[in-house]
Amino acid sequence: MNTTAQVISPEHLLKHWQGHRALTRHVIEAFPEKDFFEFSIGGMRPFAKMASELLSIAAPALKGIVNRNEQPYSEQQTETLTTKAQFLQKWDEATEEINQYWKQIPMEDFGKNFNLFGQYEFPIIENIFYFIDNEIHHRGQGYVYLRALGIEPPFFWTRE
């Protein structure tokens, strides 16, 4: 067991990410069914399209990292999702997949480069931060959509 001081441990970073994913799940839940798929501001994508992107990154990207497979980015797996309930089920499946793949990243690999989706050649930790940051970014946009719809979003610090 590694007892050297760490800025953050792998387990802690996974918990941090899954906490964010739990909040995003609440944001999906907060949308009225129709608005989830249709509401938008300023020509941006509806939140369902953003959630498709998040689902197409998270588990597939980690799988790519673990298997060092540079398969291109694709939203194909989410094209069949047409209800909020289906998105939420897929979200929960991804939660489990992420937990499983995460355990397969050795500590010494976070600093190693990997060409994610055959396109993003960065240290693995930077790709992982991108997954988290991109989710926070789009979820923040979802908050504006909810407010514009007169719906109170979940508290930002909700992580369960």
Place this chain on the structure above:
Amino acid sequence: MNTTAQVISPEHLLKHWQGHRALTRHVIEAFPEKDFFEFSIGGMRPFAKMASELLSIAAPALKGIVNRNEQPYSEQQTETLTTKAQFLQKWDEATEEINQYWKQIPMEDFGKNFNLFGQYEFPIIENIFYFIDNEIHHRGQGYVYLRALGIEPPFFWTRE
């Protein structure tokens, strides 16, 4: 020098945060002067108020961490800022302060608890992630404001 494998080093995490801060600076710049202070959607704060919050957290929070000073959160320092140029100048001053305070956090302290602003008792790394995440969250909202104003926001991956 610590050569043990790390998920992320302190230097790398600082670079990550400052990269995000550089992007937020571009978002501030992208707003028309008037809209920066006045435009809002769904009863939310204008982006200037969000930027005030970000400025009131970043350097003051790190200073609190370094000095273990639990002085309460305050936006008083930003109340005198009435132009975008003043915000940008304050932003740049904060960039330097953050760099200086960051060096004063020993590696073994990231996992230690600190009661930030006398109110948020968490491991220091969790408070730091909060600063970054909260900035990404509000900046994502700023992107929607810009799009609603017909302005193209900077690319999300801009970090300089």
